[in-house]
Amino acid sequence: MEIYPWMFICCISLYNVKVSSAVTTGLRWVRVNVPQYRVPGETAMLQCDYDLGNDTLYAVKWYKDHEEFYRFVPKAKPQANWYEVEGVHVDVTKSDSRKVVIHSVSWKTSGLFRCEVSAEAPSFASAQSEAKMEVVELPTENPVITGVEEDYQIGDEINLNCTSGMSHPASILHWYINEQQIQKQEALIQYPVEHYQHGLVSSVLGLRFRLSSHHFRGGSMRVKCVASMMPMLFQSDRESVVQTQTLPLREALLLVKSSTSRNMASTVLAITLIGSIRLLS
Ligand SMILES: *[C@@H]1O[C@H](CO)[C@@H](O)[C@H](O)[C@H]1NC(C)=O
Numbered sequence: 151m152e153i154y155p156w157m158f159i160c161c162i163s164l165y166n167v168k169v170s171s172a173v174t175t176g177l178r179w180v181r182v183n184v185p186q187y188r189v190p191g192e193t194a195m196l197q198c199d200y201d202l203g204n205d206t207l208y209a210v211k212w213y214k215d216h217e218e219f220y221r222f223v224p225k226a227k228p229q230a231n232w233y234e235v236e237g238v239h240v241d242v243t244k245s246d247s248r249k250v251v252i253h254s255v256s257w258k259t260s261g262l263f264r265c266e267v268s269a270e271a272p273s274f275a276s277a278q279s280e281a282k283m284e285v286v287e288l289p290t291e292n293p294v295i296t297g298v299e300e301d302y303q304i305g306d307e308i309n310l311n312c313t314s315g316m317s318h319p320a321s322i323l324h325w326y327i328n329e330q331q332i333q334k335q336e337a338l339i340q341y342p343v344e345h346y347q348h349g350l351v352s353s354v355l356g357l358r359f360r361l362s363s364h365h366f367r368g369g370s371m372r373v374k375c376v377a378s379m380m381p382m383l384f385q386s387d388r389e390s391v392v393q394t395q396t397l398p399l400r401e402a403l404l405l406v407k408s409s410t411s412r413n414m415a416s417t418v419l420a421i422t423l424i425g426s427i428r429l430l431s
């Protein structure tokens with residue numbers, strides 16, 4: 151059944167007007183509660199809340215990107231039906247008129263989930279609500295620093311790139327010099343993400359600065375690139391991803407050591423690329 155905005159507006163305002171006389175009306179609202187992020191392999195519970203008022207439920211239908219994958223019709227036999235949609239494996243035993251449980255989510259599960267609720271005669275009212283769910287693909291590789299030259303001298307321009315491991319969505323990269331995050335926009339060069347199979351992407355962030363003696367603390371400079379997944383994952387308090395998993399930060403470290411050459415005029419800097427890169431937790 152089609153839903154027209156006026157239907158809903160009409161019912162809400164009708165309700166508001168009549169609420170004082172305690173007269174109930176039909177379907178008032180539908181609201182989905184869909185996890186914003188999931189990690190591959192996890193289970194996702196998608197809830198559909200609604201207030202039918204004095205209406206009788208005809209059907210609850212779930213769609214992913216406009217394709218129906220689950221339907222609950224109280225008067226049908228069986229009441230629940232599910233349809234094959236790529237990446238959506240419904241756990242029928244745990245799903246009902248108020249929720250669907252999807253197990254073993256993968257990148258294919260990401261999408262827009264819509265719940266449509268409709269009422270029986272005489273109202274035939276229907277309403278819907280939708281929300282996006284994204285399945286996060288964590289990077290398995292550390293970021294890589296490229297563009298490193300054999301040696302540098304004070305006054306040289308340093309031009310580096312940091313490329314993150316593949317992930318979905320894109321990793322966020324930050325450069326640090328001596329543990330200080332580089333914020334200056336003129337020092338950072340944002341390149342377009344590189345696309346790979348299955349929607350995986352890697353981010354590239356350039357760093358450009360002129361080497362000066364103040365960069366050296368005790369004869370060395372540490373240049374670090376840290377890759378993290380979306381900061382919202384850490385901020386959002388309604389996300390269980392944050393509570394159940396510590397998303398790893400991955401980093402690449404470059405250590406630049408100063409060594410005074412025989413030629414007293416300049417300081418030659420030797421580069422040590424610390425090969426193995428720590429995985430922070
Ligand atoms: C629900 O209440 C409204 C307003 O009183 C009424 O017009 C309608 O027929 C009722 N619907 C049902 C299914 O009882």
Ligand SMILES: *[C@@H]1O[C@H](CO)[C@@H](O)[C@H](O)[C@H]1NC(C)=O
Pocket residue numbers: 296297309310311341354356
């Ligand atoms: C950094 O990467 C970009 C995009 O791939 C490339 O055009 C640029 O030449 C690279 N710079 C360095 C210093 O490697």
